[in-house]
Amino acid sequence: MGNSTTKFQPFSKEAALNLIAPFARVEGPVLLALQATQKEFGYVDRDAVEVIAEVCNVSIAEVHGVLTYYSDFRTIPAAKIEVKVCVAEACQSVGSRKLVADASAALNTKMHSQSMDESVQLNQVFCLGNCALGPAAMVDEKLVGRATGEKIAEIVSQIKKEYA
Amino acid sequence: MAIKIFVPIDDAACSVGANEVALEIKTEAEKNNIDIELVRNGSRGMLWLEPMVEIEIENIRYAFGPVSKNDVKDLFAQEFYKNNTHPLALGETEKLPWMKNQQRITFQRVGVIDPLSISDYESHGGLTGLRNALKLTGEQIVSEVTESGLRGRGGAGFPAGIKWRTVLKTENSQKYVCCNADEGDSGTFADRMLMEGDPFTLIEGMTIAGIAVGANKGFIYIRSEYPAAIKTMTNAIKIAKEFGLLGASVLGSDKSFDLEIRAGAGSYVCGEETAMLESLEGKRGVVRAKPPLPAIEGLFNKPTIINNVLTLASVPMILSEGAQMYKNLGTEKSKGTQVFQIAGNIKQGGIFETPFGVTLNELVNNYGAGTLSGKKIKAVQVGGPLGSYIPVNKFDTAMDYESLASIGGMLGHGGVVVFDETVDMAQQAKFAMEFCVEESCGKCTPCRIGSTRGVEVIEKIINGQNKAENVHLLLDLLDVMTDGSLCAMGGLTPLPVRSALENFPEDFALVSSPNGAQ
Ligand SMILES: Cc1cc2nc3c(=O)[nH]c(=O)nc-3n(C[C@H](O)[C@H](O)[C@H](O)COP(=O)(O)O)c2cc1C
Ligand code: SF4
Ligand code: FES
Numbered sequence: 001m002g003n004s005t006t007k008f009q010p011f012s013k014e015a016a017l018n019l020i021a022p023f024a025r026v027e028g029p030v031l032l033a034l035q036a037t038q039k040e041f042g043y044v045d046r047d048a049v050e051v052i053a054e055v056c057n058v059s060i061a062e063v064h065g066v067l068t069y070y071s072d073f074r075t076i077p078a079a080k081i082e083v084k085v086c087v088a089e090a091c092q093s094v095g096s097r098k099l100v101a102d103a104s105a106a107l108n109t110k111m112h113s114q115s116m117d118e119s120v121q122l123n124q125v126f127c128l129g130n131c132a133l134g135p136a137a138m139v140d141e142k143l144v145g146r147a148t149g150e151k152i153a154e155i156v157s158q159i160k161k162e163y164a
Numbered sequence: 165m166a167i168k169i170f171v172p173i174d175d176a177a178c179s180v181g182a183n184e185v186a187l188e189i190k191t192e193a194e195k196n197n198i199d200i201e202l203v204r205n206g207s208r209g210m211l212w213l214e215p216m217v218e219i220e221i222e223n224i225r226y227a228f229g230p231v232s233k234n235d236v237k238d239l240f241a242q243e244f245y246k247n248n249t250h251p252l253a254l255g256e257t258e259k260l261p262w263m264k265n266q267q268r269i270t271f272q273r274v275g276v277i278d279p280l281s282i283s284d285y286e287s288h289g290g291l292t293g294l295r296n297a298l299k300l301t302g303e304q305i306v307s308e309v310t311e312s313g314l315r316g317r318g319g320a321g322f323p324a325g326i327k328w329r330t331v332l333k334t335e336n337s338q339k340y341v342c343c344n345a346d347e348g349d350s351g352t353f354a355d356r357m358l359m360e361g362d363p364f365t366l367i368e369g370m371t372i373a374g375i376a377v378g379a380n381k382g383f384i385y386i387r388s389e390y391p392a393a394i395k396t397m398t399n400a401i402k403i404a405k406e407f408g409l410l411g412a413s414v415l416g417s418d419k420s421f422d423l424e425i426r427a428g429a430g431s432y433v434c435g436e437e438t439a440m441l442e443s444l445e446g447k448r449g450v451v452r453a454k455p456p457l458p459a460i461e462g463l464f465n466k467p468t469i470i471n472n473v474l475t476l477a478s479v480p481m482i483l484s485e486g487a488q489m490y491k492n493l494g495t496e497k498s499k500g501t502q503v504f505q506i507a508g509n510i511k512q513g514g515i516f517e518t519p520f521g522v523t524l525n526e527l528v529n530n531y532g533a534g535t536l537s538g539k540k541i542k543a544v545q546v547g548g549p550l551g552s553y554i555p556v557n558k559f560d561t562a563m564d565y566e567s568l569a570s571i572g573g574m575l576g577h578g579g580v581v582v583f584d585e586t587v588d589m590a591q592q593a594k595f596a597m598e599f600c601v602e603e604s605c606g607k608c609t610p611c612r613i614g615s616t617r618g619v620e621v622i623e624k625i626i627n628g629q630n631k632a633e634n635v636h637l638l639l640d641l642l643d644v645m646t647d648g649s650l651c652a653m654g655g656l657t658p659l660p661v662r663s664a665l666e667n668f669p670e671d672f673a674l675v676s677s678p679n680g681a682q
Contacts, residue, residue, distance in 0.1 A: 027445075027464060028444065028445035028446035028447070028464070029446055030446040030447065031429065031443060031446040031447070032426075032446060033446075034429075035427065035429065062447075065447075065448050066446070066447060066448055069431065069448040069449060069450075070428075070429035070430050070431050070449070071429070071430035071431065072388055072428075072429040072430035073429065084389075088350030088351075088549065088599075089350040089351060089508070089545055089549060089581050089592070089595070090350050090351040090507040090508040090579075090581045091350075092587075092592075092595070093508035093509040093581060093582060093583045093584070093587065094508065094509050094536060094537075125389060125430075126348070126350065126432060126549075126599065126602075126603075127348065127349070127350045127351075127352075127389065128389050129175070129176075129347065129352070129353040129356040129389065129390055129393075130175070130176050130179055130353065131350060131351045131352070131353055131505070131507035131508065131513070131579070131581065132176070132211040132212070132353070132505070132506065132507045132508075132510065132513025132514050133176055133179060133180060133211055133212075133214070133513070134507070134508070136179070138389070141391040141392075143175045143176070143178065143179040143392070144179055145176060145179030145180040145214075146180060
């Protein structure tokens with residue numbers, strides 16, 4: 001299926017340069033430039049790292065260092081939809097370990113990987129700030145309380161319809 | 165006249181269907197030809213009742229909940245906007261036991277007002293503190309905050325006024341105010357709810373801080389896991405600029421102050437203040453050695469106030485009502501109120517703001533009404549992932565900085581996470597180490613390597629390998645991590661581990677606590 005979504009733009013070096021050029025004027029720009037890149041293209045391409053280094057006037061190693069430090073960043077093209085399941089303590093106390101298993105089964109995906117059709121990526125997260133209504137999950141930017149595998153799968157299929 | 169109906173827009177409420185309920189209410193009102201004014205407020209913090217709908221009759225608000233979208237038709241059929249007889253009716257909101265027994269200072273407007281209405285904000289006491297501050301000198305503002313006894317709400321409990329004074333006294337043409345909205349602790353959500361429910365309070369508090377110390381620029385560092393809070397704060401800043409609260413002339417004065425939001429990128433340790441500064445500078449969020457103190461050399465090496473959301477959000481109140489009012493609340497050394505967040509396996513979870521000194525038992529059993537599962541409580545983790553596991557026999561401990569410290573715990577950001585009797589404390593201890601492996605910034609060895617060794621040793625103990633020896637090894641490791649770590653990530657990870665081991669030796673298949681015989 002690939003990435004025929006409207007959510008992310010196809011990556012090209014020119015597009016990246018256009019996007020990142022304004023950050024040259026910002027103080028401490030590297031993290032901001034990486035975040036903007038991922039938001040636009042869904043991931044941070046190797047070539048984007050070079051563009052950011054050049055525009056921000058820092059070494060490639062420095063950009064790479066920032067890129068690999070933060071768990072939000074991806075370096076391979078993203079699935080259309082990201083599902084994050086909270087695995088922190090408050091959610092553990094109400095069954096997050098089971099939720100991980102149920103969500104994996106319902107989405108046909110293992111933790112930290114994409115579904116067969118590359119449409120869904122499943123990740124873990126430490127706390128979503130919904131600790132009194134756990135177990136919690138997030139589908140793209142939609143927070144889910146008292147989450148179950150079914151509830152998550154239902155929201156995923158709703159979002160899929162929106163993209164179709 | 166239109167009937168005022170409130171449906172929270174807080175993300176926790178939306179996570180259980182508040183948007184769908186709001187939509188349904190609109191539809192039903194139109195269908196029944198009833199003139200309504202739908203307000204999307206913050207959440208009152210009774211999260212087990214969300215989505216909690218309120219109606220206003222003669223300036224009194226009545227609550228209904230939890231309302232699902234399927235209930236809406238029936239609510240209208242029974243004219244819920246006129247009488248209080250529907251099965252989902254809870255009564256007058258302010259008189260519900262949960263609300264009545266609180267003293268809301270920091271959260272006074274959360275759930276009450278439309279978060280993005282600055283006129284709502286003003287008519288509920290907003291901007292009074294800032295207007296007062298604009299008549300004072302920086303020195304006078306700092307004195308007022310010092311006098312109130314306000315302590316940092318991010319975890320360490322450091323007196324805010326003392327920090328501010330250092331920034332005030334440090335000469336520099338550029339200074340900053342940074343708000344720590346990284347709220348990484350599991351079991352905490354007060355920062356999020358305040359930002360989503362009453363964002364102007366934070367903006368006002370930061371502006372007062374800026375005026376006090378002579379800083380004209382502020383940053384709010386919000387974790388990326390909070391997209392709704394980022395959105396609300398962004399909109400609030402835009403509105404504040406248009407209104408003239410922020411900008412070149414704060415409320416028409418000769419003072420200028422501007423705010424910018426920066427998002428995190430999924431790193432717990434970036435909540436540590438110097439790691440947050442690194443991240444704000446666009447770098448890897450590695451902890452800096454202190455000194456220099458951020459108050460002297462902080463963001464881009466300039467003098468910087470760093471405070472938690474709740475610390476800054478308490479400031480407008482102190483400036484409007486006076487230091488004395490705030491100081492009169494709480495205990496001898498823990499002044500004011502604490503916003504507790506009751507979470508985990510709990511029947512009635514949410515926000516409970518009360519003067520310091522309430523006991524754990526009151527919070528968990530009285531207000532929280534025990535576990536969600538209906539099973540017995542086994543332990544409560546107070547203060548986030550670096551906080552200790554407290555057993556039921558210590559539930560009469562008062563919840564203030566000093567009392568908790570006396571039983572080897574800490575208050576942290578005020579999170580209270582309840583576990584029922586099915587929890588395996590050896591697994592929780594192992595998780596604490598795994599979390600440290602995952603989140604360590606890598607600067608010091610005890611934290612970076614020690615946590616990995618910690619996971620392995622705990623696994624061995626669980627598997628029954630050389631038990632006595634491995635328990636001894638683990639205790640040794642905990643000492644090394646406690647003494648040899650630069651920040652609390654490595655330094656406090658031993659707290660949950662040690663408390664699990666000492667209070668629940670049976671879960672490690674030990675006959676008694678490791679300080680006794682094995
Ligand atoms: C590992 C670690 C994580 C932290 N996370 C947070 C956080 O998410 N939010 C916060 O306000 N403080 C956090 N802190 C505490 C900050 O370092 C700092 O003390 C606080 O922001 C100061 O503000 P306050 O005085 O208003 O509490 C953390 C500290 C450590 C060591
Ligand atoms: S204790 Fe851990 S997180 Fe803190 S500075 Fe050292 S390595 Fe970094
Ligand atoms: S611990 Fe899961 S949402 Fe906070």
